[in-house]
Structure formats: C-alpha cells, structure tokens
Amino acid sequence: MDIRYWNKDVETADVQKIRHLQLQRLKSIIASALKTPFYSRRLPSVGINSPDDIKTLDDLRRIPFTMKDDLRQNYPKGLLSVDTSEVVRIHTSSGTTGIPTVIYLSAKDLDAATDIMARSITATGAGRTDILQNMMSYGLFTGGLCMHYGAERVGLMVIPAAGGNTKRQVSLMNDFRTTVLHITPSYLLHIHSKLAEYGVKVGDLALKKAFIGAEPHSEGTRRKIEELFKIDAYNSYGLSEMNGPGVAFECVYKNDLHLWEDAYIVEIINPKTGQLVPDGQEGEVVLTNLIRHAMPLMRYRTRDLAFLHIEPCKCGRTHRRLSRILGRSDDMLIINGVNMFPSQIEEVVMKIPEVGNNYQICVEKDGALDRLIVKVELYSKMFLGEAKQIDNLKSKIGEELKASITIKPAIELHEPGSLPAFEGKAVRVVDTRPKL
Numbered sequence: 001m002d003i004r005y006w007n008k009d010v011e012t013a014d015v016q017k018i019r020h021l022q023l024q025r026l027k028s029i030i031a032s033a034l035k036t037p038f039y040s041r042r043l044p045s046v047g048i049n050s051p052d053d054i055k056t057l058d059d060l061r062r063i064p065f066t067m068k069d070d071l072r073q074n075y076p077k078g079l080l081s082v083d084t085s086e087v088v089r090i091h092t093s094s095g096t097t098g099i100p101t102v103i104y105l106s107a108k109d110l111d112a113a114t115d116i117m118a119r120s121i122t123a124t125g126a127g128r129t130d131i132l133q134n135m136m137s138y139g140l141f142t143g144g145l146c147m148h149y150g151a152e153r154v155g156l157m158v159i160p161a162a163g164g165n166t167k168r169q170v171s172l173m174n175d176f177r178t179t180v181l182h183i184t185p186s187y188l189l190h191i192h193s194k195l196a197e198y199g200v201k202v203g204d205l206a207l208k209k210a211f212i213g214a215e216p217h218s219e220g221t222r223r224k225i226e227e228l229f230k231i232d233a234y235n236s237y238g239l240s241e242m243n244g245p246g247v248a249f250e251c252v253y254k255n256d257l258h259l260w261e262d263a264y265i266v267e268i269i270n271p272k273t274g275q276l277v278p279d280g281q282e283g284e285v286v287l288t289n290l291i292r293h294a295m296p297l298m299r300y301r302t303r304d305l306a307f308l309h310i311e312p313c314k315c316g317r318t319h320r321r322l323s324r325i326l327g328r329s330d331d332m333l334i335i336n337g338v339n340m341f342p343s344q345i346e347e348v349v350m351k352i353p354e355v356g357n358n359y360q361i362c363v364e365k366d367g368a369l370d371r372l373i374v375k376v377e378l379y380s381k382m383f384l385g386e387a388k389q390i391d392n393l394k395s396k397i398g399e400e401l402k403a404s405i406t407i408k409p410a411i412e413l414h415e416p417g418s419l420p421a422f423e424g425k426a427v428r429v430v431d432t433r434p435k436l
C-alpha cells in the first residue's frame with residue numbers, strides 16, 4: 001500500500017494530543033465567535049463570556065446547536081467576526097431551499113482549509129505526478145475551488161474543467177492523460193454511459209483514481225464505478241458550512257472516511273433528543289469548525305446521518321473514521337406510513353449486476369394511497385434477451401427492495417440514457433404528492 005502523509009505528526013498524533021489541540025483551538029474559536037453579532041448574544045446566554053470559560057472539551061456541550069436556519073436568519077453578516085477587509089473569499093450555498101447561507105474565509109482560514117484538502121488528497125496516494133480533472137462546479141459552490149487549491153498545493157497538475165459538457169470532459173481526459181477525477185458519482189456514471197457514443201474506451205484513458213462525493217451514494221455505486229472504469233474511487237465528504245470538501249476523506253484502505261479531528265470536532269447525536277449517542281452508533285453528524293476564524297461555526301447540525309468507527313485504521317492515522325453518509329434526517333420518505341431513506345433503495349438497486357448507471361425514485365398519490373415507483377436503467381444488452389428475462393428481473397428487483405424497505409414498489413426498467421442525468425449533484429427523488 002502506498003501510504004503517504006501530508007503532515008505525519010498531526011495525522012498520526014495520539015488521541016490525547018489531538019484532544020489537547022482541539023481544546024486550544026476551540027478556545028481560540030470562542031474568542032473569534034464572541035466578536036460576531038450572533039455568538040456574542042448566544043454564548044453569554046449560556047455563561048460563556050471569554051475563552052477562559054471553556055475549561056475542557058465537555059464545555060463545548062454548553063453551547064446550543066447552530067442550525068442552518070440560524071445562518072439564514074443571520075444572512076449576510078451576522079456570523080462574521082472580522083471586517084470584510086480581512087476576508088479574501090466567500091462561498092454561498094445554492095439557496096434552492098430558501099435564503100442562501102454564506103461563509104467567509106480570511107487568508108489564514110483559506111490557508112488552513114487548503115492544507116486539510118492537501119492532506120486529504122495525499123491520503124489517497126495521489127501526488128505531484130498526477131493530473132486532476134476537477135469536474136465539480138467552480139464559483140459560489142465550494143466543491144470546485146477548494147479541491148483546486150488543495151491539489152495545487154500538493155503539486156498535481158489541475159485541469160479546472162468544472163461540471164458539464166461531457167464530450168469535452170472526455171476529450172480533456174484523453175488529451176491530457178488525466179489520472180484523477182473529482183466528480184459526483186452520478187455524473188461519473190453518466191460519463192461512462194456516453195463513452196461508446198464518443199468512440200472512447202475506458203482502456204484508452206489513463207484514469208487511476210476518482211474522488212467521489214457531494215452527494216449520497218452507496219457502496220454498490222462505488223464498486224460499480226471502480227469496475228466500470230478500473231480505478232480506485234475514494235469517498236470525499238464535506239459541506240459548504242465547514243469549508244467544503246476535505247472534512248473527511250478515505251485513505252488508501254477505502255474503509256470509510258478519516259474525519260480530520262484537529263480541524264473539526266465531531267459529535268454524533270440522536271436527532272430527536274439532541275443527546276450524544278454511544279460510540280459506534282448511528283446518528284446526526286454535528287461539527288465544530290476549529291480552523292475558520294472569519295466566520296466561526298460551532299456545533300453545526302449537518303442533518304447527515306452516519307456513525308464513527310472506533311477501531312484504528314491500518315494506515316496509522318489516528319483520526320477517527322466517519323461511515324459513509326447513510327441518509328439525511330430531512331430526506332426520509334414516508335410511504336403509506338413506512339419510513340425509508342432513498343439511500344436504502346440505492347443500496348439495493350446498484351448492487352444488482354443487470355442494473356445500469358442511473359435510477360430514479362418517484363412518489364405519487366394514487367387515490368388515498370402513496371405509490372412508490374423505482375425506475376432503473378438497464379445495460380442495453382439486457383433488452384436483447386427474452387421478454388421473460390425482463391419480467392424476472394423486475395420481480396427480482398421488487399423482491400430485493402421489499403426485503404430492505406418492507407414495501408414492494410412498482411419497478412420500471414428503462415433504456416440506458418433515458419432517465420434524467422445530472423452534471424452536479426443528482427436529484428434522485430421526484431415526489432409529486434401534494435405538500436401537507
């Protein structure tokens with residue numbers, strides 16, 4: 001295994017050392033937070049008036065959670081701790097679900113975030129000789145620029161392709177012998193389904209690795225990507241509120257994601273009660289950013305559901321690993337009273353070998369009842385066989401889904417390329433039921 005470190009001392013530091021560093025950094029973040037309109041009201045209300053009021057890491061739990069709504073209500077400057085002359089970059093969330101949220105970075109903050117990104121890239125074994133095609137969108141979204149800066153710092157050659165224009169993406173990969181991709185898993189699968197049309201074979205390309213993230217995906221999807229492209233795919237997790245990608249990243253063992261604990265304090269809570277869950281148990285990920293001072297954010301509720309591995313990783317890093325994101329506490333579907341996450345459906349369908357590169361989950365009203373329809377693309381060779389084979393496959397998919405989500409959805413099988421494709425984050429669920 002090609003185990004490389006970016007900052008070995010920190011990456012392999014013993015737990016006590018990491019906790020000590022976290023406490024020092026938390027105090028310093030509290031000092032910055034007290035300069036923001038938002039936290040200068042909130043912290044004194046729980047008796048925190050200075051960094052000295054934080055004696056141990058447990059004191060963090062005196063601070064109430066910060067919610068996405070807090071960011072919205074304090075848009076645009078309520079969480080800014082410095083004069084804008086100190087700010088070198090802003091990013092905002094898309095705002096598709098309401099008022100956008102904004103993050104601010106000082107030069108020092110950007111430097112720290114870039115370093116964490118460089119560390120993440122290095123953990124996968126990528127380095128100076130690699131050529132990275134960055135297909136995440138550049139601009140207000142963090143995915144493109146943050147990876148770009150991190151990769152430049154490591155010394156990879158970066159192709160700032162951004163998302164979209166699939167034909168050109170493939171030409172770029174071919175012409176510049178791209179070895180690493182940064183991309184959403186759904187877009188990567190879409191690219192695969194276009195290769196034949198462009199007259200390109202996987203074997204013509206020089207791909208070795210892909211950093212896949214920004215959207216939920218199952219282990220089956222990762223395997224499919226790895227098999228189709230003959231590459232290693234590494235899960236990359238991040239969110240704009242925490243500076244974007246690089247919060248947690250897989251190392252060469254691809255056994256879930258090291259969450260960089262010198263930069264973030266992670267708590268896993270029961271989303272209903274807000275209480276910490278025991279180690280190793282699933283819950284909502286809550287993050288405190290320890291490396292951003294221009295806009296401090298503490299105990300931010302991500303809504304992402306995951307658990308922490310307690311066992312150490314073979315790579316020697318001591319930072320705990322976050323599981324793949326199992327769902328979001330706000331994307332649960334309730335179908336005729338049965339709760340399920342879209343990720344459970346993906347988990348099943350993407351493991352079925354006949355299923356191709358895309359799927360969609362539709363929910364509609366059928367009289368008084370809800371109707372769940374799972375649409376999957378098949379590889380074209382499947383349509384050459386007998387009709388009976390197709391029928392058997394339909395019932396197999398239906399049965400396997402029933403075993404996981406307890407209800408049997410209607411299954412539709414589609415030709416490759418016929419379901420909506422996405423160049424960035426995929427929208428998998430189309431729920432046309434009237435909102436209550």
Ligand code: AMP
Binds near residue numbers: 093213236237244
């Ligand atoms: P954004 O703030 O637009 O970058 O979106 C961040 C959200 O994307 C996270 O809170 C997750 O819900 C999702 N996300 C990012 N990376 C991953 C990943 N590797 N696996 C699953 N979901 C992810």
Ligand code: ZN
Binds near residue numbers: 252253315316
């Ligand atoms: Zn590891």
